Amino acid sequence: MQHYTKEDLKFCRELPKTELHAHLNGSLRDATIRELATKRQLDPSLTKLIEKGDRTLSECFKLFDIIHRITTDHDTITRITSEAVEDFAADNVRYLELRTTPKTRSEHGMTKRSYTEAVLQGMQDAQGKQSASLGHSITVRLLLSIDRREDTAAAFETVQLAAELQSQGVVGIDLSGNPTLGQWSTWEPALQEARRKGLKITLHAAEVYNPGETEAMLQFRPDRLGHMCCLDEHLEELHYSTGIPVELCLSSNIITESVASYTEHHFHPFYNAGHPVILCTDDSGVFSTSLSKEFAIAAQAFQLSHVQLWQLSEAAIDHTFLREEEKQELRREFKSIRLNLQTEKTL
Numbered sequence: 001m002q003h004y005t006k007e008d009l010k011f012c013r014e015l016p017k018t019e020l021h022a023h024l025n026g027s028l029r030d031a032t033i034r035e036l037a038t039k040r041q042l043d044p045s046l047t048k049l050i051e052k053g054d055r056t057l058s059e060c061f062k063l064f065d066i067i068h069r070i071t072t073d074h075d076t077i078t079r080i081t082s083e084a085v086e087d088f089a090a091d092n093v094r095y096l097e098l099r100t101t102p103k104t105r106s107e108h109g110m111t112k113r114s115y116t117e118a119v120l121q122g123m124q125d126a127q128g129k130q131s132a133s134l135g136h137s138i139t140v141r142l143l144l145s146i147d148r149r150e151d152t153a154a155a156f157e158t159v160q161l162a163a164e165l166q167s168q169g170v171v172g173i174d175l176s177g178n179p180t181l182g183q184w185s186t187w188e189p190a191l192q193e194a195r196r197k198g199l200k201i202t203l204h205a206a207e208v209y210n211p212g213e214t215e216a217m218l219q220f221r222p223d224r225l226g227h228m229c230c231l232d233e234h235l236e237e238l239h240y241s242t243g244i245p246v247e248l249c250l251s252s253n254i255i256t257e258s259v260a261s262y263t264e265h266h267f268h269p270f271y272n273a274g275h276p277v278i279l280c281t282d283d284s285g286v287f288s289t290s291l292s293k294e295f296a297i298a299a300q301a302f303q304l305s306h307v308q309l310w311q312l313s314e315a316a317i318d319h320t321f322l323r324e325e326e327k328q329e330l331r332r333e334f335k336s337i338r339l340n341l342q343t344e345k346t347l
Ligand SMILES: CNc1ncnc2c1ncn2[C@@H]1O[C@H](COP(=O)(O)O)[C@@H](O)[C@H]1O
Pocket: 023, 024, 025, 026, 060, 064, 065, 099, 100, 101, 102, 145, 147, 176, 177, 178, 179, 204, 207, 252, 256, 282, 283
């Protein structure tokens, strides 16, 4: 069943957008997954599991383990990065903050640093290609993710790496992974260090109901939060009082059954309360979506007008991890597109 109209999708495709919550290994193309699974002689039953289809949150994490088994070498990491950037650019995403968990794979001579450098290479490859094939450029920055399975030392290693690579496009740190694993006190010291090193921070929060952790995360005052699905009254009050922008991934939350339906999604109360919200894809490959589709779903589910969709898209620029002058440039780019579209319409 489609949760959006063709007209809305067409409009949302024309809308310039920013994607601020996209996991690299969750954003693989179908064809690439199939090709890599065959090349690595992955058991066909596992390939079937990778093929799209609704899956619960816990099944998602089994799926990521499988995807990680077919994206093990540097060239593949560079390739899937380049393809992901190309696909977001083709969806008229003008600014992309890609996030990924640096991985050590000694059998492939891979360290967290060489993994991250392979990702940065893929970002460069794609940005060069973009302007040629699409006639417009895409600006890409990288967040390094701490996985909830990692210990304190590993978290510090990722933060140190991110700090060293800031000049190459790393702008922040993400905390993600299976929300039922680990505890906040393991990673908080490294996140404090990240802040000291001038890195921005976004946290997957309240994906499952965990009031103690969610309260601690809100008190930490990250620069952004992701999901925020499971809040009780007290947490909701605290959340609103912080004004921290929230990355909302509609399809991801519905497909993983974190939220029961689009119309019941917390986008609505957050948006109506004037709380800063950013529409995102989370894992466009795993959930077979695009940012245009997420905007079109929101238009339908929450009766948003085209003006409101424009405002939503432009407001997201304020919440990027770009420097102020870069935000200004992006605002100018969006404004000139809006003016062109308005002119075309009147022709
Ligand atoms: C669906 N909701 C989610 N909740 C929490 N973490 C998620 C996620 N979707 C993806 N990830 C995180 O992103 C990793 C895959 O990309 P990278 O290997 O880092 O590029 C997953 O292993 C998980 O840690």
